[in-house]
Amino acid sequence: MENKIEISDLQVHYGDKSALNGISFDVHPNEILSIIGPAQSGKTTLLKVINRTLEFTPEATVQGSVKLDGVDIDTIGDVYELRRRIGMVLPLPVGLPLSIYDNVAFAPRTAGLRTKSELDEIVERCLQQAALWDEVKDRLNTLGTKLSGGQQQRLTIARALSHQPEVLCLDEFSIAIDPVTTMRIEDVLKTLQTEMTILLVTNLVQQAKRLANRTAFFLNGDLIEIDTTDVIFSDNPANQATYDYVNGTFG
Amino acid sequence: MNSMTTRAERKQKIVLQSITFVILGVAFILMWNVLIKTRVVSMQAVSAAPLPNAMPTNLFSDLYLVLLMSFLAILFGIACAFYLQEWLPETNWVRRLIEGLVAILTGIPSLLFGILAIGIFFSYAGTLKMIGGSPVPQNAEAIPVQHDTTLFYAEALTFILMVMPVTIKTTQGALHSIATPIREAAYVLGASKWQVLKRQVMPLAFTRILAGGCRAMSRAFAAAALLIGIYTWHYTTESGKMPGRFMLFLSGALFLSVLSSTLIETHRSSGRNTVNLPR
Numbered sequence: 001m002e003n004k005i006e007i008s009d010l011q012v013h014y015g016d017k018s019a020l021n022g023i024s025f026d027v028h029p030n031e032i033l034s035i036i037g038p039a040q041s042g043k044t045t046l047l048k049v050i051n052r053t054l055e056f057t058p059e060a061t062v063q064g065s066v067k068l069d070g071v072d073i074d075t076i077g078d079v080y081e082l083r084r085r086i087g088m089v090l091p092l093p094v095g096l097p098l099s100i101y102d103n104v105a106f107a108p109r110t111a112g113l114r115t116k117s118e119l120d121e122i123v124e125r126c127l128q129q130a131a132l133w134d135e136v137k138d139r140l141n142t143l144g145t146k147l148s149g150g151q152q153q154r155l156t157i158a159r160a161l162s163h164q165p166e167v168l169c170l171d172e173f174s175i176a177i178d179p180v181t182t183m184r185i186e187d188v189l190k191t192l193q194t195e196m197t198i199l200l201v202t203n204l205v206q207q208a209k210r211l212a213n214r215t216a217f218f219l220n221g222d223l224i225e226i227d228t229t230d231v232i233f234s235d236n237p238a239n240q241a242t243y244d245y246v247n248g249t250f251g
Numbered sequence: 252m253n254s255m256t257t258r259a260e261r262k263q264k265i266v267l268q269s270i271t272f273v274i275l276g277v278a279f280i281l282m283w284n285v286l287i288k289t290r291v292v293s294m295q296a297v298s299a300a301p302l303p304n305a306m307p308t309n310l311f312s313d314l315y316l317v318l319l320m321s322f323l324a325i326l327f328g329i330a331c332a333f334y335l336q337e338w339l340p341e342t343n344w345v346r347r348l349i350e351g352l353v354a355i356l357t358g359i360p361s362l363l364f365g366i367l368a369i370g371i372f373f374s375y376a377g378t379l380k381m382i383g384g385s386p387v388p389q390n391a392e393a394i395p396v397q398h399d400t401t402l403f404y405a406e407a408l409t410f411i412l413m414v415m416p417v418t419i420k421t422t423q424g425a426l427h428s429i430a431t432p433i434r435e436a437a438y439v440l441g442a443s444k445w446q447v448l449k450r451q452v453m454p455l456a457f458t459r460i461l462a463g464g465c466r467a468m469s470r471a472f473a474a475a476a477l478l479i480g481i482y483t484w485h486y487t488t489e490s491g492k493m494p495g496r497f498m499l500f501l502s503g504a505l506f507l508s509v510l511s512s513t514l515i516e517t518h519r520s521s522g523r524n525t526v527n528l529p530r
């Protein structure tokens with residue numbers, strides 16, 4: 001089985017400060033891999049390396065390699081194309097200054113899609129998947145920024161799905177979303193698994209337990225342990241720190 | 252703080268200080284000129300109490316042109332600000348130099364620029380021609396303000412120096428307020444830099460940029476109004492003499508204004524704190 005993503009000896013520094021200290025692991029195709037770990041452990045940094053948005057942080061330096069389908073992402077000439085292959089849901093929802101419809105149609109349009117019927121179809125499908133369609137279907141032309149915080153977060157999920165990514169990265173997607181809606185989106189993620197690989201950064205260990213095939217535990221820029229979710233959440237994971245964090249007795 | 256930052260800071264400080272001294276020098280020379288030459292105008296020509304309709308008409312046609320140029324300068328200033336803010340890194344020396352200049356020039360009230368403009372009109376248009384040999388005419392109707400192209404350019408330059416920095420500063424501020432995390436929302440969808448600027452940054456920053464342009468244009472109009480006002484006063488008052496002390500106080504105002512901007516700028520670049528004195 002080919003790996004979807006291969007990360008080897010990845011080091012990231014912000015200035016002199018190390019954020020990832022040489023981590024290596026693989027992401028299998030069509031798995032849900034959850035990444036857990038306390039604050040400052042480098043989870044967000046890892047996602048930013050994968051879609052090369054860390055390039056917007058001038059003081060950040062990256063060493064090591066990240067391969068997507070066996071190709072080093074640094075050698076991919078069209079970085080915009082790379083970013084469209086990777087869906088990214090950031091922890092804080094940011095609405096584009098556009099209508100709800102145009103928010104979701106943004107990525108397909110930047111990729112060159114113009115056909116109205118196809119755009120309509122994408123917008124409806126993505127809003128459905130993000131559990132937002134029923135709430136907004138009558139006002140697709142109002143500004144996306146007029147939605148509530150939780151609705152905006154679901155709008156960013158719809159946007160991330162709009163360009164049919166191969167890998168979907170979610171960074172603490174549920175902070176602003178109520179538990180019932182979170183459950184609906186979790187169900188969608190499970191069904192999306194057949195189409196794409198999912199990297200789920202989460203502070204809710206129970207969410208990782210519910211969804212993930214495998215779980216990686218990060219701590220202060222180190223990958224402490226990566227294994228099947230069953231093992232990580234069992235009584236005897238390989239590392240004591242993993243057990244303590246998962247069971248809430250950490251620190 | 253490591254030694255690199257402090258060295259860069261020191262360099263920037265020296266650059267800023269030298270700019271200040273150059274500007275102050277030029278300002279004093281100009282003011283001195285104005286001071287001397289307006290006296291000449293006042294004593295020899297204007298005391299003849301001319302009629303209002305003696306105002307040279309090409310003052311107005313020149314002013315309209317100058318205002319048009321100011322408008323174009325504002326558009327150019329917006330383009331400059333985009334280039335500085337979006338394409339040059341913060342550490343780039345050209346960007347630092349321009350930002351330092353802008354900080355000083357925006358600190359100068361439009362009133363002072365207005366006076367400078369008056370100085371140019373009065374000293375180089377009226378007097379030079381008069382002092383240069385031909386007998387001083389007895390009424391102002393006979394004082395033609397020569398349509399002198401150098402004069403026009405000097406006038407236009409004054410206005411441009413007044414509107415450009417304000418435009419650059421407000422536009423940069425507007426762009427800066429749309430921080431990287433906001434832009435990342437579009438970048439993660441595969442948008443290019445141009446698409447992000449056009450579809451996200453511009454709509455968000457537009458109002459502030461427009462407001463900055465209006466503020467710059469208001470400076471230009473204020474200076475033009477002052478110019479017309481003083482000109483009229485000068486040609487209609489019996490003793491239309493520009494008191495020397497008037498100019499001295501204005502020089503003082505200019506000096507303090509530049510000094511204050513420089514102090515704020517060096518304070519900010521020393522990395523301690525951001526001070527925003529009300530203007």
Ligand SMILES: Nc1ncnc2c1ncn2[C@@H]1O[C@H](COP(=O)(O)OP(=O)(O)OP(=O)(O)O)[C@@H](O)[C@H]1O
Pocket residue numbers: 014018019037038039040041042043044045046057
């Ligand atoms: N732009 C930045 N400049 C400097 N340091 C940064 C920057 N972004 C992150 N860091 C540092 O890198 C380390 C890892 O941060 P990161 O955001 O990846 O952690 P995280 O695991 O996502 O934490 P959280 O759970 O709080 O989101 C932290 O020590 C953080 O202070």
Ligand SMILES: [Mg+2]
Pocket residue numbers: 043044045171
């Ligand atoms: Mg994070």
